[in-house]
Amino acid sequence: MSEVLVLIDHVEGAVRKPTYELLTIAKRLGEPSAVFIGPADQAAEATVKVKKYGAEKVYVVDDAPLKGYLVAPKAEALQQLAEKSSPAVILIPSTAEGKEIAGRLAIKLESGLITDAVDVQEGPVTTQSVFAGNYTVTAKVTKGTPIITVKPNSAAPEESEGAGTVEEFSPTISDAAKTAQIVASQPRKATGRPELTEAAIVVSGGRGTGGDFEPIEGLADALGAAVGASRAAVDSGWMPHSFQVGQTGKTVSPQLYVANGISGAIQHRAGMQTSKTIVAVNKDEEAPIFELVDFGVVGDLHKVLPAATEEINKRKG
Amino acid sequence: MNIVVCVKYVPDATADRQFESDNTVDRVGVDGLLSELDEYAVEQSLQIKEKAEGDDVTVTALCVGPEKAVDAVRKALQMGADKAVHVTDEAIAGSDYVATSLVLAKAVEKIGAEEKVDLVVCGMASTDASGSVVPAMLAERLGLPQVTLASVIETQGDQVRIKRDGDTATEVIGGTMPLVLSVTDQSGEARYPSFKGIMAAKKKPMETWSLSDLGVEAEQVGLSVAWTEVEETTARPPRTAGEIVTDEDGSGATALTEFLASKKFI
Ligand SMILES: Cc1cc2nc3c(=O)[nH]c(=O)nc-3n(C[C@H](O)[C@H](O)[C@H](O)COP(=O)(O)OP(=O)(O)OC[C@H]3O[C@@H](n4cnc5c(N)ncnc54)[C@H](O)[C@@H]3O)c2cc1C
Numbered sequence: 001m002s003e004v005l006v007l008i009d010h011v012e013g014a015v016r017k018p019t020y021e022l023l024t025i026a027k028r029l030g031e032p033s034a035v036f037i038g039p040a041d042q043a044a045e046a047t048v049k050v051k052k053y054g055a056e057k058v059y060v061v062d063d064a065p066l067k068g069y070l071v072a073p074k075a076e077a078l079q080q081l082a083e084k085s086s087p088a089v090i091l092i093p094s095t096a097e098g099k100e101i102a103g104r105l106a107i108k109l110e111s112g113l114i115t116d117a118v119d120v121q122e123g124p125v126t127t128q129s130v131f132a133g134n135y136t137v138t139a140k141v142t143k144g145t146p147i148i149t150v151k152p153n154s155a156a157p158e159e160s161e162g163a164g165t166v167e168e169f170s171p172t173i174s175d176a177a178k179t180a181q182i183v184a185s186q187p188r189k190a191t192g193r194p195e196l197t198e199a200a201i202v203v204s205g206g207r208g209t210g211g212d213f214e215p216i217e218g219l220a221d222a223l224g225a226a227v228g229a230s231r232a233a234v235d236s237g238w239m240p241h242s243f244q245v246g247q248t249g250k251t252v253s254p255q256l257y258v259a260n261g262i263s264g265a266i267q268h269r270a271g272m273q274t275s276k277t278i279v280a281v282n283k284d285e286e287a288p289i290f291e292l293v294d295f296g297v298v299g300d301l302h303k304v305l306p307a308a309t310e311e312i313n314k315r316k317g
Numbered sequence: 318m319n320i321v322v323c324v325k326y327v328p329d330a331t332a333d334r335q336f337e338s339d340n341t342v343d344r345v346g347v348d349g350l351l352s353e354l355d356e357y358a359v360e361q362s363l364q365i366k367e368k369a370e371g372d373d374v375t376v377t378a379l380c381v382g383p384e385k386a387v388d389a390v391r392k393a394l395q396m397g398a399d400k401a402v403h404v405t406d407e408a409i410a411g412s413d414y415v416a417t418s419l420v421l422a423k424a425v426e427k428i429g430a431e432e433k434v435d436l437v438v439c440g441m442a443s444t445d446a447s448g449s450v451v452p453a454m455l456a457e458r459l460g461l462p463q464v465t466l467a468s469v470i471e472t473q474g475d476q477v478r479i480k481r482d483g484d485t486a487t488e489v490i491g492g493t494m495p496l497v498l499s500v501t502d503q504s505g506e507a508r509y510p511s512f513k514g515i516m517a518a519k520k521k522p523m524e525t526w527s528l529s530d531l532g533v534e535a536e537q538v539g540l541s542v543a544w545t546e547v548e549e550t551t552a553r554p555p556r557t558a559g560e561i562v563t564d565e566d567g568s569g570a571t572a573l574t575e576f577l578a579s580k581k582f583i
């Protein structure tokens with residue numbers, strides 16, 4: 001069986017959940033080989049994790065010579081690894097960085113690229129959600145090694161012990177790849193809540209909050225949810241951009257999405273329309289968000305949310 | 318300084334966007350416009366020009382798209398770009414990222430043959446494809462560094478510094494021109510064309526190039542040679558109408574709690 005390369009998404013060695021989803025998908029397509037690009041001393045921690053989700057091999061690329069140089073060297077590393085291992089498919093997380101690596105890699109390998117897949121089945125045949133979630137598209141790559149970037153929540157991670165054989169790999173990085181550089185970096189503060197794109201429940205607020213996100217955060221915490229925001233709330237400076245849901249923010253596809261004081265503009269829908277269950281609280285019964293909902297409350301969020309939060313907390317005892 | 322800003326003509330997001338029978342995006346039947354996200358790219362290009370004061374800066378808007386895309390090109394000129402290049406050719410229809418980036422790269426090279434291009438500025442994503450990959454592919458093809466997804470842009474001489482709100486960190490990224498830059502919708506409101514700008518645009522140079530002007534063979538682009546193939550497009554079934562209640566004296570909160578409990582979210 002051919003190898004399927006999976007680029008590990010990690011922060012300082014801590015593997016992010018979408019990696020396990022990619023490994024689960026990789027098992028359908030061949031033999032999962034995880035690729036770790038990062039500091040050598042963090043590789044062991046990551047290896048233990050990916051092995052649990054079926055990685056037969058773990059290629060470790062020590063990033064000391066390429067650290068801080070963004071995506072170009074990573075694309076070179078993957079190219080050389082692909083030339084060496086002739087994988088059947090290359091799976092990359094659909095993050096901003098992942099997509100850029102994939103873009104460069106596709107040109108280098110003269111291979112077709114499919115971005116933002118929400119499902120990948122044997123073939124590989126991908127499923128994408130396009131036009132603000134109004135259409136579903138299935139597609140496949142017809143040239144070279146299929147390179148597919150996969151969105152979070154595209155598969156339920158399945159544990160299955162792999163061999164996890166570590167193989168060190170030292171790519172040759174060109175000087176040209178070492179031009180753009182990270183000058184400074186400030187890690188995002190942890191919120192203590194689930195990661196927006198990975199959360200099972202998301203509670204969002206828009207302009208209708210009037211800038212008061214307490215009712216949103218209260219309900220989110222009662223439900224163990226992540227907090228999201230509309231662009232209007234972000235543009236008003238009420239929430240940082242990293243909380244924005246929509247076309248130019250994050251795409252989320254949770255089990256439950258609760259939109260509060262959000263009108264439901266097409267660009268917002270683009271980021272949440274594929275959520276399983278949608279609930280809205282809005283004081284305007286004509287708000288377009290109500291066209292999407294499974295359940296809606298016409299009312300003032302400043303009254304409805306705190307009362308609901310209290311009832312939920314009571315029920316939980 | 319020579320700036321090329323890449324602008325795409327896209328179907329209006331608020332209209333009913335569709336697919337053609339061959340599964341390509343309907344770019345003719347649905348009203349199109351300059352991708353809103355590329356307006357930010359034009360805006361930042363113009364701001365770099367305005368800040369450079371004494372230096373001579375040329376901003377060229379570059380668009381690869383159908384004949385109607387001339388509307389998008391014109392809008393960029395009205396906003397303040399100095400000149401424009403519109404690459405259009407029957408053979409381009411149905412091109413994927415790979416082919417689009419090839420045509421863009423060849424056009425940038427041709428523009429650069431007259432005067433070296435220092436900056437290629439892109440939007441963060443096209444509003445129809447949303448791939449956010451063309452800038453990276455363009456950088457790869459042109460052999461340039463990429464400094465992408467900028468919310469704040471500063472240039473000084475040939476140095477570029479940007480701020481980027483990344484997934485896990487806020488970063489400052491630096492590079493030396495020539496390079497490919499992409500900007501987000503956080504980079505600041507894009508200007509509306511002024512009356513003066515609209516009038517001035519009529520006299521600005523606009524060139525229309527075909528594939529043969531770029532030395533690209535028809536066999537290198539278009540649907541039939543795309544490296545990816547769409548198998549099927551399906552309209553998402555409309556969501557079934559949900560239950561809507563009106564809050565009266567707290568009834569909304571109770572009904573909401575009941576609903577969440579019935580779905581086992583509590
Ligand atoms: C290129 C482009 C990209 C964009 N990308 C995004 C994106 O990624 N994400 C995004 O969200 N938007 C995006 N937008 C903006 C989008 O078009 C809308 O402007 C935005 O989503 C509106 O946010 P909102 O619903 O919070 O505000 P509004 O549309 O102003 O709606 C506020 C709602 O709150 C309700 N309300 C007011 N007070 C209360 C109350 N007390 N209780 C209950 N309800 C109340 C009102 O009835 C109204 O429905 C983008 C736009 C463009 C052009």
Ligand SMILES: Nc1ncnc2c1ncn2[C@@H]1O[C@H](COP(=O)(O)O)[C@@H](O)[C@H]1O
Pocket residue numbers: 323324325326352354355358379380381382417421438439440441442443444446447448449450451452
């Ligand atoms: N056909 C095109 N013509 C001009 N610029 C384009 C075209 N396609 C993509 N671009 C540029 O590349 C950016 C990202 O596009 P995409 O990768 O399709 O999301 C856009 O914001 C444009 O700046």
